[in-house]
Amino acid sequence: MTTSHQPLATSHLWAGLLACLALALVPLAAAKDSCMECHANMDGTLKAPVTDYANDIHARHGFSCADCHGGDRNADDPEAAMNPAKGFKGHVARTAVPALCARCHSDAALMHRFKPQQRVDQLALYLTSVHGKRLATGDTAVANCVDCHSVHNIREVKDPLSPVYPLKLPETCARCHADAAHMKPYKIATNQFAEYRTSVHWEALSKRGDLSAPNCASCHGNHGAAPPQVASVAEVCGTCHVLFEEMYNKSPHKPVFAAMGGGGCTICHSNHGIRHPDIGMLAGSGAVCAQCHEATSAGGAAAAQMAGLLTKLDTALTQSDAVLNRAHDSGMEVSEPILRQMDGRQAQVKALVAMHEFQVAAVAKPVNEGLAVAAETRRAGEKALQDRDSRRVGLALSLLTIVITMLGLWMAIRSLESKASAVPKPAGR
Amino acid sequence: MEQERRSVIRWLLGGGFAASIASFLYPAVKFIDPPDMPEASVNEVSGGKTQDLKPNTGKIVKFGSKPALLVRVSDTEWRAFSAVCTHLNCTVQYSDARHQIWCACHNGSYDLNGKVVSGPPPAPLEEYAVKIRGDEVVISKRT
Amino acid sequence: MASATRPGSLGSWLDERLGLSALREFAAHKTVPLHSATIWYYFGGITLFLFTIQVLTGVLLLLYYRPSPTEAYESVQFIMTRVQFGWLVRSIHSWSANLMIFTAFIHMFSVVFLHSYRRPREITWLSGLVLLGLALGFGFSGYLLPWNKVSYFATKVGTDMAASVPIAGHQVARFLRGGADVGGATLTRFFGFHVAVLPGLTTLLLVVHLGLVQRHGMSSPPWSEGKKLSQMNFFPNFFLRELMAWYAALAVLGSLAALFPWELGEKADPFAPAPAGIRPEWYFLAPFYTLKLIPSHVWRVEGELLGLMGFALLAAWWVLLPFWASNSKGAVRTRWVTGAGVALLAYLVTFSLLGYFR
Numbered sequence: 001m002t003t004s005h006q007p008l009a010t011s012h013l014w015a016g017l018l019a020c021l022a023l024a025l026v027p028l029a030a031a032k033d034s035c036m037e038c039h040a041n042m043d044g045t046l047k048a049p050v051t052d053y054a055n056d057i058h059a060r061h062g063f064s065c066a067d068c069h070g071g072d073r074n075a076d077d078p079e080a081a082m083n084p085a086k087g088f089k090g091h092v093a094r095t096a097v098p099a100l101c102a103r104c105h106s107d108a109a110l111m112h113r114f115k116p117q118q119r120v121d122q123l124a125l126y127l128t129s130v131h132g133k134r135l136a137t138g139d140t141a142v143a144n145c146v147d148c149h150s151v152h153n154i155r156e157v158k159d160p161l162s163p164v165y166p167l168k169l170p171e172t173c174a175r176c177h178a179d180a181a182h183m184k185p186y187k188i189a190t191n192q193f194a195e196y197r198t199s200v201h202w203e204a205l206s207k208r209g210d211l212s213a214p215n216c217a218s219c220h221g222n223h224g225a226a227p228p229q230v231a232s233v234a235e236v237c238g239t240c241h242v243l244f245e246e247m248y249n250k251s252p253h254k255p256v257f258a259a260m261g262g263g264g265c266t267i268c269h270s271n272h273g274i275r276h277p278d279i280g281m282l283a284g285s286g287a288v289c290a291q292c293h294e295a296t297s298a299g300g301a302a303a304a305q306m307a308g309l310l311t312k313l314d315t316a317l318t319q320s321d322a323v324l325n326r327a328h329d330s331g332m333e334v335s336e337p338i339l340r341q342m343d344g345r346q347a348q349v350k351a352l353v354a355m356h357e358f359q360v361a362a363v364a365k366p367v368n369e370g371l372a373v374a375a376e377t378r379r380a381g382e383k384a385l386q387d388r389d390s391r392r393v394g395l396a397l398s399l400l401t402i403v404i405t406m407l408g409l410w411m412a413i414r415s416l417e418s419k420a421s422a423v424p425k426p427a428g429r
Numbered sequence: 430m431e432q433e434r435r436s437v438i439r440w441l442l443g444g445g446f447a448a449s450i451a452s453f454l455y456p457a458v459k460f461i462d463p464p465d466m467p468e469a470s471v472n473e474v475s476g477g478k479t480q481d482l483k484p485n486t487g488k489i490v491k492f493g494s495k496p497a498l499l500v501r502v503s504d505t506e507w508r509a510f511s512a513v514c515t516h517l518n519c520t521v522q523y524s525d526a527r528h529q530i531w532c533a534c535h536n537g538s539y540d541l542n543g544k545v546v547s548g549p550p551p552a553p554l555e556e557y558a559v560k561i562r563g564d565e566v567v568i569s570k571r572t
Numbered sequence: 573m574a575s576a577t578r579p580g581s582l583g584s585w586l587d588e589r590l591g592l593s594a595l596r597e598f599a600a601h602k603t604v605p606l607h608s609a610t611i612w613y614y615f616g617g618i619t620l621f622l623f624t625i626q627v628l629t630g631v632l633l634l635l636y637y638r639p640s641p642t643e644a645y646e647s648v649q650f651i652m653t654r655v656q657f658g659w660l661v662r663s664i665h666s667w668s669a670n671l672m673i674f675t676a677f678i679h680m681f682s683v684v685f686l687h688s689y690r691r692p693r694e695i696t697w698l699s700g701l702v703l704l705g706l707a708l709g710f711g712f713s714g715y716l717l718p719w720n721k722v723s724y725f726a727t728k729v730g731t732d733m734a735a736s737v738p739i740a741g742h743q744v745a746r747f748l749r750g751g752a753d754v755g756g757a758t759l760t761r762f763f764g765f766h767v768a769v770l771p772g773l774t775t776l777l778l779v780v781h782l783g784l785v786q787r788h789g790m791s792s793p794p795w796s797e798g799k800k801l802s803q804m805n806f807f808p809n810f811f812l813r814e815l816m817a818w819y820a821a822l823a824v825l826g827s828l829a830a831l832f833p834w835e836l837g838e839k840a841d842p843f844a845p846a847p848a849g850i851r852p853e854w855y856f857l858a859p860f861y862t863l864k865l866i867p868s869h870v871w872r873v874e875g876e877l878l879g880l881m882g883f884a885l886l887a888a889w890w891v892l893l894p895f896w897a898s899n900s901k902g903a904v905r906t907r908w909v910t911g912a913g914v915a916l917l918a919y920l921v922t923f924s925l926l927g928y929f930r
Contacts (some may be wrong), residue, residue, distance in 0.1 A: 212516070212535070212549030240549070242536045331833040333653045339494045346520065349534075391659075395830040398452035402823045405449045408442030409816045415438055416809060449819070456657035460632055464654045472642050570642075 033073045034081050035065035052153035055161075061114055068092070068100060094140040098123055098132070101145045125224035141182065148172055148222075164222070167205055169215045170196055192216075195273030214240070233271075234264030241265075247356040277352070279314070283307035305360045309367045310351060316374035317344050323381030330388050337380035344373035476509065476559070476566035487523025487530075490568060496520050497557060497568055498530065502541060509557040509568045510543050516550040530554065598786070603803035604810045605792045612682035613790060613810075614817045615675050620782075621818045622672035623774070625825070626710075629665040630767065637717070639763035641756040644719035645839040652836055663829035669711060671825065673855045676707050677920075684893070684913040688791040690904050694894040696788065699781040701891055706774045708855060713766040715853060716759060720837030725850045727762075728754045733863070736876045755842065794906055851927060858920045859883055861927030890916070 040050045053059050058067075066073040070087030072080060082088045092100055102123035104110050111118045126132040126145075134142045148164055155162035163172040174193035176182050183190050196202055196216070204213035219228055219236050228236050234254075238245025248254055248264065257263055268281065268288045281288045282303050293299035321341065327334045347370030354362040474492045476499045482488060487500040489512055498512040500523050510530065514521050519534035529546060530539040537548030544553045560567045578584060587593045604613055636655055638647040651658035680700065683689055689697040716727045731754060735745035750757030792801055804810050852860050859879075866875040889896075897909045 210516075210549065210551075212551075240535045243533050331831075331835075333649070333659070333836060335649070335836070336494075336653070349519075353533075391830045395826055398449070398826055399823055401445055401448035401452050402819050402826075403445075404441055405445030406816050406819050408438060408440075408445045409812050409819070411434075411438045412442055413809065413812050415434065416812075449822075453822075456660050457628075457632060459656040460658060460661055461635065462656065464656065466654060 033064045033066075034076050035069075035071065035073055037076075038078065038081075039065075049152040055153040055155060057154055057156055094144055095135055095138060097144040097146055098126055098135065122223045125221070129221070129223065129225045131225060141176075141185075143176065147175075164217075166211050166213075166215050169217055170202070173216045192272045195270070199272065199274040200276050201274060212240075229262070232264075233262065233266050237265045243353055244356050247354070247362075251356065251358045253358060279307050279310045282310070282355075299358075302358065302360050306355055306363045309360070309363050310348075310355070313348055313351060313367045313370045313374070316371055316378075317341070317348065320344075320374045320378035320381060323378050323385065327381045327384035327388065330385070332384040332388050334381060334384050337377045337384075340373060340380075341377045344370045344377065347373060473567055473569040476507075476568045479561060479564050479566055482566070485525045485528070487525075489520065489522075492557070492568060498523060498554075499559070499566065499568060500530070500541065502528075507559040507561070507566060508541055509559045510539075510554040511557070512554075514550055515545075515552040515554065516548070521554070599807050600805075602786070602789070602806035604790050604806055605796070605801040606804055607793065607796060607801055609682075609686055609793060610804075612678075612686060614814060615679040615682055616785075617814050618817055618821055619672055619675045619679050620778075621821060622668050622675060623707075623778075625668045626665065626672060627771070629661050629668065632661045633665060634767065639717065639759055641719060641759055641840070644717060644759060645836075648718045649836055652833075659833050660829055663832075663834045664825050666834040667828045667832075668825055669714060670854070671821070673707055673711055676704055677855075680704060681913060681917055685910060686791070686793045687897075687904050687906055687909060688793075689894045690791075690794075690898060691894070691902065693784070693788055693791060696781060696784040697894050698891065699777050699784065703774065703777050703781060706770055706777065710766060710770050710774075711853060711855060713762040713770065716754075716762045717766065718837065719759060719840050721840050721844070721847055722837055722850070724754065724840035724842065725846045726852045727758065728846075729850065729860075730852060730856070731758075733876070733880065736874070737880055738877060753842075794904055854924060854928065857927030858923035861923045861930070864927075 036050055036053070039046055041047075049065070053065075064073055065071075066088075068089075069092070070084075070089045071082050072086045072088075075081040075083075075086075080086075082090070105118075106120050106123045108120045111120050127136070131142045131144070135144055150163055157164050159165060160167070162168065170193060177188070178190050178193040180190050201213045201215070204210040205215065217225070220226065234245050234248055244265070253267075254264075257267055269275075269277065280286055283289070284307075287303070289300065289303035293303060295301075295304070324334050324338055324341065328338070347366045350366035351363050351370065354366055474490060474497070476482075476490050477488075482499065482501045484501050484503050487498055490497045490499050490509075492511075496512040498510050498521060500508045500510075502508055510521075512520050512522075514532040514534065514537060516532065516535060516537050519532050521530050521532045521537075521539070523529075524531040524538075527538070528541065530541070530543075531537070532539075532548070532550065535549050537550040538546040539550070539554050540546050542553075543556045545551075556571060558569050558571045560569065583592070604610065633651065636647055636651050636658070638644060648662065651662050653659075655661075683697065683700070712727075712730060716723045731745050731748050734748055735741045737744060746752070748758070748761070749755075750761040851857065862882075863876055863879045866879045868875045870878055893909065893912075897904055899905060
């Protein structure tokens with residue numbers, strides 16, 4: 001049997017062309033989003049989601065209104081598009097939001113398609129949080145997903161415009177937690193944000209741009225937000241301040257504070273308004289130690305001693321700084337002692353850290369190291385000042401020889417010219 | 430009288446001239462005499478003898494005006510880095526337990542390539558070159 | 573003062589071989605005219621004296637300085653801190669450089685206002701201007717050598733300006749920098765210019781300049797033509813006075829060095845951004861500020877280009893001063909020249925002050 005190859009007929013060509021056209025239309029069909037098309041032509045709150053959505057991370061991955069709100073994105077007719085039979089939910093109730101988001105965000109297989117490293121336990125954590133528990137009882141005044149992450153223009157956490165970007169997160173929490181009227185039924189204080197803004201952590205975040213500094217979520221958790229157990233606060237602080245936690249655990253304060261009900265670091269340093277610590281916390285009118293320890297007690301005496309040592313070191317360093325600055329300002333080269341002074345400042349930091357063992361001997365060691373450095377740099381500064389003075393003496397001596405020579409020259413000129421009558425008195429000299 | 434005046438002038442001029450020349454030459458002669466420490470190099474620093482550092486230990490060495498960390502990873506492998514933490518400039522140390530470089534201030538960690546592993550440091554540690562000359566360890570800046 | 577060469581003395585021995593008696597004869601007859609402006613005659617000698625100081629202190633510094641980016645700053649720091657009287661030698665070198673350029677300008681302007689450039693001293697004028705240019709070259713090349721932040725960026729700005737000269741600009745900048753950017757190659761090159769090329773050229777020009785001055789003698793101002801001015805012997809009278817002036821300059825230098833030692837600055841870091849308010853040394857401030865004032869484009873022409881062309885024209889006009897200053901009859905247009913001199917001086921002073929304070 002022979003197969004015959006038919007030459008390419010015109011009809012074949014037309015069929016091919018039509019097929020191409022049809023194929024070309026497929027992508028257009030896939031991009032069809034009747035929700036966006038209609039709502040873009042509306043006004044006010046009905047149009048807002050369309051404009052917002054341009055910035056949404058979900059839009060970038062091809063998700064659309066119908067993926068959350070249900071309905072048929074391909075139908076142009078509003079009744080068909082927003083048909084409950086097609087799953088249209090309309091406006092999502094506040095209590096239904098977490099479950100809606102979790103439909104995707106707790107689906108490991110689905111999230112794996114877009115971002116394999118993304119966590120999928122947010123809902124589980126949320127349900128353990130105070131927010132989650134209260135929402136489950138029907139309380140709509142508590143935070144759900146969209147309160148923090150926004151809705152329709154959800155940005156990645158690492159996007160500086162996201163409400164949960166480290167720099168913006170505190171004000172997002174404060175939207176409710178600093179609102180006295182809002183928090184009244186829960187009987188929770190509303191001063192945390194104001195206090196946090198006075199803290200060193202906020203200063204590190206906002207002024208130095210140090211994104212590693214803690215914000216609300218760092219200590220309280222984000223999805224599973226809850227106040228940290230008062231008994232384990234020191235461990236939370238200890239995730240960054242490792243050495244302090246180690247020393248505190250060795251110190252006599254640990255069992256005492258535990259017996260009192262916990263609180264750890266926050267007993268002395270406060271929880272939200274953590275200020276830059278200084279020697280005034282140990283001794284003086286605003287001393288924290290004095291709140292428990294009587295001045296005559298062992299603890300009170302230790303506090304006074306430690307404060308004394310630290311003050312001594314600070315004074316020594318400040319004084320040698322002053323000498324070095326004087327030397328530098330008079331033009332002397334003291335860059336090496338100035339660098340060495342940094343070792344002294346380092347010893348000062350070590351002493352302040354060692355203080356958390358609450359033993360005088362632990363503080364004395366780095367203080368003595370620092371005092372040695374301060375003495376060394378002060379000597380260097382004083383030597384530089386001495387050198388400066390001897391330079392001036394040297395200058396005075398050489399100026400003296402110069403003046404004497406000039407005097408000799410002048411007298412020689414005078415004597416030369418007074419006796420030589422042939423040369424008239426020089427004018428102008 | 431004239432003679433006296435002339436000798437006064439001679440003394441002033443001669444003596445002043447000699448003294449002034451001496452005051453110019455004295456610093457020049459002192460200048461030419463080299464100081465005891467003739468080198469001012471800060472691009473190469475000795476890290477001590479090879480036998481002074483055991484494997485899996487580190488030590489701080491002064492490199493110019495900043496501290497450097499010398500780590501002996503194994504018998505034959507040596508690493509050196511700037512010991513200034515890139516977070517807030519504390520001096521880092523070697524943790525033999527974790528085989529990592531650790532900063533005590535805020536718990537930052539770097540691996541043995543200087544890269545940040547965990548914690549707040551925003552940037553890696555600058556790595557230095559280590560050469561072994563005989564039994565001496567020499568740390569120098571990488572060009 | 574000339575002593576006779578006694579036969580058998582050292583003097584006559586040297587004279588037979590070196591012909592010193594001719595020199596002595598010449599020196600004995602050298603005179604300086606006396607008039608109200610005689611004081612300005614000192615400034616050439618002071619400039620020469622300061623140049624000698626530069627050579628001497630420069631040679632001393634050469635014993636310790638290292639011209640590489642990794643060692644230059646450290647070697648200067650070494651000189652300032654460890655070498656005995658290193659601070660003195662370095663500070664004198666830096667201060668004397670500035671003083672020398674200052675007195676060179678005074679010398680040039682005094683020549684203008686006393687009209688000493690006129691026939692037959694045109695070549696003396698030309699060689700003097702070349703010497704001024706060499707002095708500025710010394711200043712520019714020497715400024716980079718300590719390799720601190722200010723010097724690095726000042727050199728960058730300066731070589732960038734050279735690059736904007738039309739046609740040859742990029743080649744010139746490449747030649748100066750030793751490459752595309754200011755770096756170690758620039759430092760090596762500038763060091764070579766500063767300690768070998770420029771001193772060689774300066775010596776040559778000085779021989780010409782000083783030789784011509786001896787040949788033509790000291791010029792008298794135009795208003796004295798026809799009058800017989802009294803003359804002072806150069807040796808010993810004027811020379812003794814010059815020595816006084818030189819000693820005074822030493823006193824000033826020593827005081828400046830001891831009371832205001834030259835700063836070390838911070839080591840240059842090519843990757844750091846330029847410090848705010850960067851500006852060149854004072855002797856480059858006037859053109860620098862002028863260029864800053866010119867808008868970036870003037871009728872399609874790049875502003876900087878216009879400025880540099882303006883400077884080139886000004887320089888050419890100034891170099892040719894002796895030639896346009898004399899009319900066809902050979903008389904000097906003193907009023908025009910004095911006016912031009914005052915205008916240039918006013919421009920330089922005003923714009924230098926503006927550049928410093930703005």
